[in-house]
Amino acid sequence: MEIITSLNNGTIKEIAKLKQRKYREKTGTFLAEGKHLYEEAKRCGIVKQVLLRADSGLNVEEESVLYVSDEVMHKLSDTVSLLDIITVCRIPKAKEVSGNKVIMLDGVQDPGNIGTIIRTAISFGYRDIILGASTVDIYNEKVVRSTQGALFEINAVRADLTIIIPELRQKGYHVYGTALQNGRPMREFVPVDKIVLVFGNEGNGVSDEVLSLTEKNIFIEMETFESLNVGVAAGIAMYYFK
Amino acid sequence: MEIITSLNNGTIKEIAKLKQRKYREKTGTFLAEGKHLYEEAKRCGIVKQVLLRADSGLNVEEESVLYVSDEVMHKLSDTVSLLDIITVCRIPKAKEVSGNKVIMLDGVQDPGNIGTIIRTAISFGYRDIILGASTVDIYNEKVVRSTQGALFEINAVRADLTIIIPELRQKGYHVYGTALQNGRPMREFVPVDKIVLVFGNEGNGVSDEVLSLTEKNIFIEMETFESLNVGVAAGIAMYYFK
Structure with missing residues (x-):
């Protein structure tokens, strides 16, 4: 087997560029680190190419496998520990x-x-x-790593929220914003089918423009002016309306 | 004013040791970074000493103020950006x-x-x-930073959970564990007063020993075998029972 040992290898340089959003979007591919994510990607049929650390002893059945040195693997991975496998996945x-x-x-x-x-x-x-335009790319390696496969199971749609919200409402969806102020207390709501829950920026919440397009806006009742982390707030609302 | 410029200054070395749990426990003090946390600490009356970056132009009214060089401030802080103020707080x-x-x-x-x-x-x-023995120290600088003052408002008690759970139950508290399996679905519960909610380790959940001592154990109903982040699960349960 041929082992790529040079950081200047053309293919490796192309793959390294996938750490940048614009190259992910240009090529329609992203990187997934480690064995678990390789298996999840395989299960979902989105594996394009696999990079194996030559000394790892791992074997995979794929059309396109590149064997690389430890040094090359280090360069490509985002984590401190040495990976055995990186998967180039199709978005x-x-x-x-x-x-x-x-x-x-x-x-x-x-x-x-x-x-x-x-x-x-x-x-x-x-x-x-x-995902509205101002939300970070979900194929960013930190998101990929932290979702550990859940990412591959969700249908992710990029859209202009001011266009898609009216469209969804026309199709019978109840679009509920979450508001830092001026929303109705969540406990007044009765869970309904066909629901869209909107969560916003860490500092500023959902934008006023979006809040003006939703059917209703929810406020999660609190005892203090402390603000909730958006991941926690989203979890509470998703459970309530599930 | 006298400015400490040496990383080998005895007081600075003592303060730097507060990054380690054993010194925090030995001295009953911890570090809080930045102006917001200084203000919160002052409001709560737990300021012991303040370190100011000499070039910051900041002024505070405190009995014990140390002026330090940029280099010393860099050494003491955990963040990349240069801080103007670090507060030594009493636990x-x-x-x-x-x-x-x-x-x-x-x-x-x-x-x-x-x-x-x-x-x-x-x-x-x-x-x-x-906090049970196996839970990380909450005066760890990462916790201090991420709570941004909420830490100073909570009464934190270290205890042997196997001893305190029966004591709390005797005092009329309803102690509910959260279980990854075998608990009762949360929606079957009616919120009660005097409640203690128990959350567990990121990988293994609440220990079997603790789950055997609780009055009831709650399971947050999910559609998949995906596990919830403990911060999210805790948020959902805290909202439900608030």
Whole structure:
């Protein structure tokens, strides 16, 4: 077997570029680190290419396998520990929103928060996620790592929220924003089918423009002015409306 | 004013040791970074000493102020950005658990998760937190930073959970564990007064020993075998029972 040992190898340089959003979008691919994510990617049929650490002793049955040195693996991975495998995955094609329970993110910035929200969504049966332009890329390696496979099970749709909200409402969806102030207390709400829950930016919440387009806006009742982490707030609302 | 510029200064070395749990426990003090936490600490009356970056232009009215160089400030702080102020705070004395809503942690390891749980607890009116031996120190700088002051508002009690659970039950508290399996679905529960909610380790949940001592055990109903982040699970349960 041929082992790539040079950091200047053309293919390795191309793969390393997938750490940047613009190259992920240009190529329609992203990186998933480690064996568990390889297996999940395989199960979902999105494996494009596999990089194996030559000394790992791992074997996989794939059309395209590259064997690389420890040094190359280190360069490509985002974690401190030495990985045995990195998978180049195809970004799944977004499907039309069709589930009964939908999440929408307006300007969520922290990859850890997005990862938490996606894991919680899958736990509670929310299978579609709509991402506004100002929300971070979910194929960012931190999101990929923190969702540990849940990412591959969700239908992710990028959209202009000001366009898609009226469309969804026309299709019978109840689009509920979450508001830091001026919303109605969540306990006044009765869970309904065909729901879209909108969560917002860590500092500023859902934008006023989006809140003006929703059917209703929810406020999670608190005892203090302390603000909830958006991942926690999303979890509470997703459980309530599931 | 005298400015400490040497990293070998005896006082600076003592303060730097507060990054280690054993020195925090030995001295009954911990470090809080930045202006917001200084103000919160002052409001709570737990300021012991203040370190100011000499070039910051900041002024504070405190009995004990040390002026330090940028280099010394860098050494003491945990963050990349240069701080203007670090506060040496007194660890508040634990009071007897007296609130109606109490949180108990059994082996929670991640400082970010603890920080999230404390912020959520304060938001929902849980004012006592009981920490088992295997739970990380809440005066760890990552917890201090992530709670941003909520930490100073909670009564934190270290205890042997196998001893305190029976004591609390005797005092009329309903101690509910959260279980990864075999608990009763949360929606079967009616919120009660005098409640203690127990959350567990990120990988293994609440220990079997603790689950055997609780009055009842709760299971948060999910659609999949995906596991919830403990900070999210805690938020959902705290909201439900608040």
